[in-house]
Amino acid sequence: MIDGMDRHLSSTEAAVTVCRAIAAEYAREIEVTHDIGADQTSRRSAAGVGVTTDPDGSLPHEAFVEFGGLPRMTVRLYPEDDALISVEGVEFPDLPRDDVPAFLRSVLDGRAFVRGRRFPPGYRLVVPLPGDRTYKEPVPMIGLTSWLSGQVR
Numbered sequence: 001m002i003d004g005m006d007r008h009l010s011s012t013e014a015a016v017t018v019c020r021a022i023a024a025e026y027a028r029e030i031e032v033t034h035d036i037g038a039d040q041t042s043r044r045s046a047a048g049v050g051v052t053t054d055p056d057g058s059l060p061h062e063a064f065v066e067f068g069g070l071p072r073m074t075v076r077l078y079p080e081d082d083a084l085i086s087v088e089g090v091e092f093p094d095l096p097r098d099d100v101p102a103f104l105r106s107v108l109d110g111r112a113f114v115r116g117r118r119f120p121p122g123y124r125l126v127v128p129l130p131g132d133r134t135y136k137e138p139v140p141m142i143g144l145t146s147w148l149s150g151q152v153r
Helices: 012-025 098-108
Strands: 030-036 061-067 075-078 083-085 088-096 112-119 122-129 131-141
Touching: 012 030, 012 061, 012 098, 030 088, 075 098, 083 098, 088 098, 088 131, 098 122, 098 131
Parallel strands: none
Antiparallel strands: 030 061, 061 075, 075 083, 083 088, 112 122, 122 131
């Protein structure tokens, strides 16, 4: 089994491979879109017309991964070794690419939860990872989907 939790994901393609393995492990459909070249990736908007490589000669590779089923999850993998994961519309920006497998497993295993607060009223989606690491992001009041509501503690 490809784990990804105990090894460095050295490229976008390595992270996509791990995402595919996790999707298969949890019987989820997956759709992957690849953007390759400086003129195609989202963070290279300043690249000139027809310029496909970075100044160092490398070819940047970005991927967008969408998982089927609930919760709705997407992963945008950037060439700079980080990722943006969205769970039911709640965005977790700037995650290290190496944390993506553990993050996805935490959500799919049911360890992620929503913490409510009475005053000031609000919610946060909390995703615990191994090693006492936790990612937390606010949930918009109007963005509390049925899946998120079911995770409130």
